[in-house]
Amino acid sequence: MKSRMINLSCMLFLFFFANASRAASIVVNIDSPQFREVVAAIPEFGLAKTASDSESRLVAGEAQKELQRILAFTGIFKIMSTAAYKELMDKPDARWFSDEGVGSVSVPDWKTLGVESLTLAELSKDGSSTWSLKIRTIDIGRREVLVGKKYSQIARNQVVSVVRRYGDQILRAYTGKSGIFNSKLVFVGRVSANTAKQIFIADFDGSRPVQISRGNYPHLSPSFSSDGKFVTYTSYEAGNPDLYLYDIASGSTRKLSGHKGINSGGNFAPSGKVLAFTGSVNGDADIYTIMPGGGTRKLFISGSGLDVDPAFSPDGSKIAFVSGRYGNPHIFVASLNWSSPTDPRVEGDKRLTYAGWYNATPAWTPEGDRIAFAGYDKEIDRFDLFMMNPDGTKLERLTLRTGDNERPWFSPNGQNIVFMSNRTDGKNVKSVHQLYIMNRDGGNQRKLDTGLYEAQTPCWGPNL
Secondary structure, three states: OHHHOOOOOOOEEEEEHHOOOOOOOOOOOOOOOOOOEEOOOEOOOOOOOHOOOOOHHHHHHHHHHHHHHHHHOEEEEEEEHHHHHHHHHOOOOOOOOOOOOOOOOOOOHHOOOOOOEEEEEEEOOOOOEEEEEEEEEEEEOOOEEEEEEEEEEEEEEHHHHHHHHHHHHHHHHHHHHOOOOOOOEEEEEOOOOOOOOEEEEEEOOOOOOOOOOOOOOOOOEEOOOOOOOOOEEEEEEOOOOOEEEEEEOOEEEEEEOOOOOOOEEEEOOOOOOOOOEEEOOOOOEEEEEEEOOOOOEEEEEEOOOOEEEEEEEOOOOEEEEEEOOOOOEEEEEEEEEEEEOEEEEEEEEOOOOOOOEEEEEEEEEOOOOOOEEEEOOOOOOEEEEEEEEOOOOOOOOOOOOOEEEEEEEEOOOOOOOEEOOEEEEOOOOOOEEEEEEEOOOOOOOOOOEEEEEEEEEEEEEOOO
């Protein structure tokens, strides 16, 4: 079986691909006022003489379309129609691969068409039912091969995986940040209006959702561990909102906290050795910690009002949370002192938000330099999404007049935000919640197609 596994580490590296790996990244900053989409051309993948059969043509077509789709999904690339460069691709040697550099690629012709990023590929057969893919991405402006790989022994069902791994390399080359195409979303969904809320894990774009919870009772508030190996969520399986841990590899589930009252909203520390969650005693909600292996929960953050929605910063030095100690719920941030990997202590906190009637669900960027959250605007009776610095400055509004928008979560590279909204066709009319995605500046908002009747409270896992 091992001989048929895809060579994802690209052990069969061609010489000109080695040169490509030394090209410096081109930093495309989606936050910049000067940001605009990179115009990318991804022509039909060429076929070697060994891949002239109908199945090889299907594989090549599927790979090309998937790469076009995922790059367009990011909001960073604008994919040029293949019709725009048909004549250019019809020229002799248009798809020819040299041993080094850009080879016979006519850079001036592509530049005249307005292309900034060009990806060329060639598929060949290396077995009775496996293929090799030779692929490179050229930055036209710099006349450089930014990314080049050769993947071998690709089985039919591995084509999408190969393309997504290559797409991650393109993202890294252009943004200097990690990719997203091998990450997962976890969220609450319902198959139909009359079914209970369940926990689903789906691909980065919401596709191929897989239900991981069972039972005809509500399941709520899922989140990933920092390594993407576990999911914590709340279930009413025993008639009480208890906290559970799901092991993705084994598919096993066990209860973490079942104290009478609330056990919800688990959020892992970056180390993965402890998680914080909302617990309650006699109706008073506070924040507790517990180890993923189980044990006794420890009171972590408490006050005169509710304390909920804990979110550790990426470096573990801070935690954002929601507190109602001064009346209405607002976002706070506290500094942490770790006496041990499982024992964080609060050293002081600061209120960050003052506007809005109810602010909730803070989420950190992967860099820890910004916090997104949902805020209720009482004047328009809507929840909208906002973003600010960790000290509460530079507050920005990301959504407006599009129904309720809640539970933001950043992509692994920090370039996108997934959230839930009950908008109807982008209008300010409330309907059933679905998942949406946008650029981190609030632009390019669009719905994710999960295929479910309802989808809400998303969490974006790491890119694996």
